[in-house]
Amino acid sequence: KQEVTQIPAALSVPEGENLVLNCSFTDSAIYNLQWFRQDPGKGLTSLLLIQSSQREQTSGRLNASLDKSSGRSTLYIAASQPGDSATYLCAVRENTGTASKLTFGTGTRLQVTL
Amino acid sequence: GAGVSQSPRYKVAKRGQDVALRCDPISGHVSLFWYQQALGQGPEFLTYFQNEAQLDKSGLPSDRFFAERPEGSVSTLKIQRTQQEDSAVYLCASGIIAGGDTQYFGPGTRLTVL
Numbered sequence: 357k358q359e360v361t362q363i364p365a366a367l368s369v370p371e372g373e374n375l376v377l378n379c380s381f382t383d384s385a386i387y388n389l390q391w392f393r394q395d396p397g398k399g400l401t402s403l404l405l406i407q408s409s410q411r412e413q414t415s416g417r418l419n420a421s422l423d424k425s426s427g428r429s430t431l432y433i434a435a436s437q438p439g440d441s442a443t444y445l446c447a448v449r450e451n452t453g454t455a456s457k458l459t460f461g462t463g464t465r466l467q468v469t470l
Numbered sequence: 471g472a473g474v475s476q477s478p479r480y481k482v483a484k485r486g487q488d489v490a491l492r493c494d495p496i497s498g499h500v501s502l503f504w505y506q507q508a509l510g511q512g513p514e515f516l517t518y519f520q521n522e523a524q525l526d527k528s529g530l531p532s533d534r535f536f537a538e539r540p541e542g543s544v545s546t547l548k549i550q551r552t553q554q555e556d557s558a559v560y561l562c563a564s565g566i567i568a569g570g571d572t573q574y575f576g577p578g579t580r581l582t583v584l
Contacts, residue, residue, distance in 0.1 A: 462512045
């Protein structure tokens with residue numbers, strides 16, 4: 357059974373710092389990996405999606421990397437802002453059957469302070 | 471509406487009551503997913519529909535949980551004889567095509583069982 361782990365569970369940084377969030381998964385036979393943002397009381401917003409054949413994806417201040425063979429992904433946030441405060445979730449889609457169900461990690465709760 | 475909507479947003483039930491949670495996916499979306507998110511955890515897959523067909527229900531925790539999507543649009547997740555361990559946020563997500571990569575999440579229904 358696929359297991360996804362995220363470290364750290366919580367992180368507090370001052371505004372302007374660069375930071376890295378980590379995600380690891382136990383079964384490397386994945387179809388893709390996604391990073392989501394979840395704000396309190398709201399649904400999930402997809403930030404970046406990396407296909408299994410890709411090594412990284414970038415969107416603005418966000419960069420996500422994928423090392424499928426070692427079962428790891430990182431989300432790099434440059435020049436953090438208070439508006440980045442949220443919970444960040446990593447999820448993998450496996451290469452199984454018709455369903456594209458996602459297996460999520462437990463998330464990293466990020467607080468960016470002024 | 472532009473996004474996935476869920477109702478009610480909050481539900482309090484006494485142990486033993488039946489509840490029904492509704493999901494209105496984005497119009498025309500083929501795929502529909504239900505996830506359960508316990509406090510401090512990542513979402514966990516419950517079930518998947520492709521149009522009106524329930525193709526995967528492997529994540530439903532017990533036979534007290536039942537989901538339907540009779541006309542391939544609106545879906546209802548029903549929980550019979552609720553237990554305290556059913557307390558969680560129930561998230562619905564829809565996707566444009568079957569097995570597609572992008573899932574659009576609703577805000578969730580927070581269920582509290584007393």
